[in-house]
Structures are given as C-alpha cells and as structure tokens.
Amino acid sequence: MHQIIKEGSIVKGPLWPEPIEVKKIEEIDEYVRVIGVTLHSRRFVDQLISKSDYEKLEVEDVSLDFSTPSEEAFLAIEAERYRFASLFDPLLAMNVSKIDPLPFQIEAVYGYILKLPKVRFLLADDPGAGKTxxxxxxxxxxxxRGVVNRTLIVVPGHLKDQWLRELKEKFHEHFTIIDRSSFYAHYGENPWERExxxxxxxxxxxxxxILLSLQNVDWDLVIVDEAHKMAAYKYGDKISKTERYKL
Known part of the structure; x- marks a missing residue:
C-alpha cells in the first residue's frame, strides 16, 4: 500500500535530485500535481506527474532525533548564530575579541573605514595610538561578515613576531609568517597559495x-604597517622610486 502523501510531507523519488517538502498535492484526472520546495537548494517545484510516478515516491521519516551529543549540537547552533551575527551586532568583531578599544578607534573603524564601498584607507595616527x-x-x-578570506600583512621585518602575537592573543586570529625558509621548505610550490x-x-x-611569486596570488585584504617606508621620494624635479615603493 502506498504511503499517504500530504502537505508537509518530505518525499523523494527519481523525478528530483533531492527530497522535496510538499506544500500542496492534488489529483487532476490521470495525473497528480505536486507543489513544493527542494529540501536543500530551496528551489520551487510545481509539477504534474503520472500516477505511476506518484507510486514511486517515498515519504521520508522526519521524526526528531535527540541522540546527537550535546556538545556537537551546541557547536552547530553557535556556528549558525555566528553566520548571521553581523546582521544584528554591528560591533561583532569588537565584542568577540580581547580588546578594549578607545572611542576614536571605534569611530575610525565602524564610522569611516567599514562604511566605504571599497575599503582603502590610510591610518596616520601618532605612534602608540593603536593602529594595530x-x-x-x-x-x-x-x-x-564573509567579505575577506585571504589576508596579507606586510610589515617591517622586526615587527613580524609582534603582529603574529597580537593578532593571536587579541583577535584569536592565526597567521603564518612567510620568509625565505618557507620557500626552501616548499621547494617547487608557491608558499603564498598555501596559507x-x-x-x-x-x-x-x-x-x-619573491615579488614575482607574490604577483601570481590574489588577496582579499592587504594591510601595510609603517607604509611611509614604502613611499617614493622627490628631490627637486626627480622622483626616486625605491624597491619598497615598487612593491
């Protein structure tokens, strides 16, 4: 005996690549009209099928299962919450990091930088003002917010470890330092693509x-510390473009 299909049933069959949730079902002469939405891709379905195809449909059991370990359920809920958190918490990064920013820092980041349609900004505060x-x-x-996945931070050599430490301790962000040893360790590969x-x-x-290998990789965000050290210099009518400037 064929299972009864009604509104709200989850059915699967050879007609669709994934199960559908039935919103409405009705008989029309020798056919059955099925209206619903695919369970995973959420695509609308409105289809007339023959009664022979209708007989091939199977109703899935959607009874609740509470056997999942509580820790895994909690992590799944937290992941979903973080996915949409930026829609409700405009200061999300600040609230999940171990920092206590000053008012001018909050204003600069959230009042100016993040409001730009394309983030391109020069922070020129005094030393010690918290530009990091x-x-x-x-x-x-x-x-x-899902805008950035690949980030490159370019700094003076003596500040690499400081940036690495502060990003880990204050923002829970794990970065990798790439230097000449990285190229030796991964000979024949482009280390910029690995991380x-x-x-x-x-x-x-x-x-x-190094510049040649770097040019072949795309980045979503590039941060340069002490960018004035990469400036060109003008002497009279002559402009001196250093190797740092070309970078």
Missing part, C-alpha cells in the same frame, strides 16, 4: 624572485 588594534578590527570584522592569512616583511617581499 584598528587594523585587526577591520580584518576581523570583514572576515566575520590564507600571511605576515611577511616588506624587505623580503620586494625581492625580484
């Missing part, structure tokens, strides 16, 4: 062979 915190907030917020979150030094990246 602001840059970390921009990265974290864009990542949580999504990278820190490197400007003097390393400016080298011809």
């Amino acid at each position: 915190i602001m840059a970390g907030l921009v990265h974290k917020e864009l990542k949580l 999504n979150q990278v820190i490197t030094s400007m003097d390393f990246a400016k080298q011809d062979d």
Whole structure:
C-alpha cells in the first residue's frame, strides 16, 4: 500500500535530485500535481506527474532525533548564530575579541573605514595610538561578515613576531609568517597559495624572485604597517622610486 502523501510531507523519488517538502498535492484526472520546495537548494517545484510516478515516491521519516551529543549540537547552533551575527551586532568583531578599544578607534573603524564601498584607507595616527588594534578590527570584522578570506600583512621585518602575537592573543586570529625558509621548505610550490592569512616583511617581499611569486596570488585584504617606508621620494624635479615603493 502506498504511503499517504500530504502537505508537509518530505518525499523523494527519481523525478528530483533531492527530497522535496510538499506544500500542496492534488489529483487532476490521470495525473497528480505536486507543489513544493527542494529540501536543500530551496528551489520551487510545481509539477504534474503520472500516477505511476506518484507510486514511486517515498515519504521520508522526519521524526526528531535527540541522540546527537550535546556538545556537537551546541557547536552547530553557535556556528549558525555566528553566520548571521553581523546582521544584528554591528560591533561583532569588537565584542568577540580581547580588546578594549578607545572611542576614536571605534569611530575610525565602524564610522569611516567599514562604511566605504571599497575599503582603502590610510591610518596616520601618532605612534602608540593603536593602529594595530584598528587594523585587526577591520580584518576581523570583514572576515566575520564573509567579505575577506585571504589576508596579507606586510610589515617591517622586526615587527613580524609582534603582529603574529597580537593578532593571536587579541583577535584569536592565526597567521603564518612567510620568509625565505618557507620557500626552501616548499621547494617547487608557491608558499603564498598555501596559507590564507600571511605576515611577511616588506624587505623580503620586494625581492625580484619573491615579488614575482607574490604577483601570481590574489588577496582579499592587504594591510601595510609603517607604509611611509614604502613611499617614493622627490628631490627637486626627480622622483626616486625605491624597491619598497615598487612593491
């Protein structure tokens, strides 16, 4: 005896690549009209099928199963919550990080930088004003919103470890430092493609062979610390473009 299909039933059969949730079902002469939506891709279905095809449909059991470990259920719920968190919490990155930003930092990041249709901004505050915190907030917020996946941070050589440590401790972000040893360790590969979150030094990246490999990789976000060290210099009518500037 064929199972009874009614509104709300989840059915599967050879006519569709995935199960559908039935919204309405009715007989029309020698056919059955099935109206519903696919369970995973959420595509609308409105189809007349023969009664022989109708007999091939199977009703799936949708009884609730509470056997999943509570820890896994909690993580699944948290993942879904974080997925939509930025829609409800405009300061999400700040609230999930171990920082206590000052008002001017919040205003700069959320009042100016993140409002730009294309984030391209120069932070020119005094030394010690917390530019690293602001840059970390921009990265974290864009990542949580799903805008950024691959980030490159270019810094003076002596600041690589400091950036690595602060991003991990304050923002729970794990970056990888790429230097000459990375190329030796992965000979024949492009190390820039292996990692999504990278820190490197400007003097390393400016080298011809390194710059060539870097040009073949796309980044969603690039952060440059002490960008004034990559500036060109003008002497009278002559403009001096350094290797750092070309980078």
